Amino acid sequence: MSQQQAVLAVSTVIFSLRSDPTTGISTVWIPVVRRIREPHEGRWALPGGPLRVDDDLEEAARSHLLETTGLTPKYLEQLYAFGKVGRSPGPRVVSIVYWALVESDEAARATVGENVTWLSTDELPELAFDHNLIVDYALWRLRTKMEYSRIAHAFLGDTFTLAQLREVHEAVRQKPLDPANFRRTIESSKTVVPTGEFVTGTRHRPARLYRYDGSIDLADSGPLQ
C-alpha cells in the first residue's frame, strides 16, 4: 500500500528532572501521549505529528511541546531523522525528531491529562513504533552533551546553588561528583556569576546563589546559529 511520497512527521523527546519522593534522588523523565488510534492504539508515544507544509521544523517541535505539556523548552535541538522503511505500518513515515530540556520546577506543574503522562527513563515500558530506540539515542546525546556543554542550566531556574547544578549533572550522568572539584570546575569555566544572595533556612551553612551568564550559548552548534 505504498503511496507516491513519504509522510513527514516531527516528534520531540522532552526531558525534565524529577526527584523520587522516597529516596529524594533526581532522575530523568519524559512526557508521552497515549495513541488513540491504530497503529499501536493504547501505547505510549512521543509527542508529535505530521508536519504541516507551512511550519518550520523547529516551530513544529515547539508547538507539539506546548500542546502536550503547556511548557516552553529552555533548550531545543534537532536529534535525528528516523526513516527506515517499515518503521511504521501503513504509509512510509520519516520522523524528524527533536530533543528538548524543560525547567524541572515548571515541569512539575505541567499539564497531565487523560492521555498524557510522565515516565521515568529508568524503567520505560514498550513504546509505540521505534520510540524506545529514539529515546535511547536522545538519552545518549543528553548524557554525552552534558559532559562538554552547559545544557545542565536548561533544567534550572534563573538562580541556583552549585549543589543544585551538581545535582543535575549527577542525575543525568548517573554518578556522584566531588562537590569540591565540581565547584572549582564550574568557577573556572566562567559561565556562572554569583548573585550575592544566599539560600537560608537550611539546617546548614547557607549556599551562595548563582546566575548563568546569558551571553554564552548553552551549547556550541557551529555554523547553525
Next chain:
Amino acid sequence: MSQQQAVLAVSTVIFSLRSDPTTGISTVWIPVVRRIREPHEGRWALPGGPLRVDDDLEEAARSHLLETTGLTPKYLEQLYAFGKVGRSPGPRVVSIVYWALVESDEAARATVGENVTWLSTDELPELAFDHNLIVDYALWRLRTKMEYSRIAHAFLGDTFTLAQLREVHEAVRQKPLDPANFRRTIESSKTVVPTGEFVTGTRHRPARLYRYDGSIDLADSGPLQ
C-alpha cells in the same frame, strides 16, 4: 504554490583529501553537480535528489554517491535535516543531508564528467540553495569529530604510515601537529597495529606501516548501530 505535503530529498556532502600539486599540502575537497534546470540552473549543488518511497535514507545517500562519483564511502553519517520554509523556491523541500568520507586515492580516480567537478572547501563559490551553509556545517562536524574519533582512517587505505595519518589530521584541523606527540597519542590509543612492513624508496629512514584495528568502530554513534 504550496502543495499538501513537503517534498523529501536526500543530499550528501562527500569529503576527500587532495594535495595541492604545487605546495603538496593536502586540503579538503567535495564533489558537486551542476544543476541542469531551474531553480539555480547552472550553479553547483550537492549530489542528491528526491527520496523514493521504498529507499532507506542511508541507502539513498549511498546510491547518489555512487552515481555521481562511482565511489563507495568508507564512512557515512547523517548530518542534519534542513527544512526551513523558503530554502528552495517552489514547493517546500526538506533535505535530509548525510556526510561521507571517501578514500583519497580512490577519489583521485573518481568519475568527473561534464556536470560533476571537485571543489576545494577553502574557496567555495556560491552554491545552489542553502548548500554553502550545509557544507559549512558538515565541515564543522568533520573538524570537531576528527579530534575525538578515529574517522581519519576513512581517508586512508588499508595500510598507512603514521606520517600519512598525521597528514590527514593536519589537513582537516588546519594546523601542524608535533610528529613525536602525535605518534605517542596514536600508539597509546591502541587503535592501530604495525604490519611489520616498512615503506622503502624514500630518501630517509623507512617508515613503519600500520593497519587499523577493524574491531573498533570509526566513531561511537551510541544506540544507533
Next chain:
DNA sequence: ACAAAAGTGTTATTCATACACCCATGC
C-alpha cells in the same frame, strides 16, 4: 554541642606540549 552541607587547601596523577636528540636511509 552536634549534624550537615558549604566551601577551601593540598597533593598525587595523568595528559598536553615543547623540543632536544638519535636513527636509517638515499644521494
Next chain:
DNA sequence: GCATGGGTGTATGAATAACACTTTTGT
C-alpha cells in the same frame, strides 16, 4: 659526508581526581 624525515627521551605546566580540613548555619 649531508639532508631528510622516522622515531625516542625528557622536562614542564595544565587539567583531573582524591580527600583532609575549616566554616556556618539549624536544632
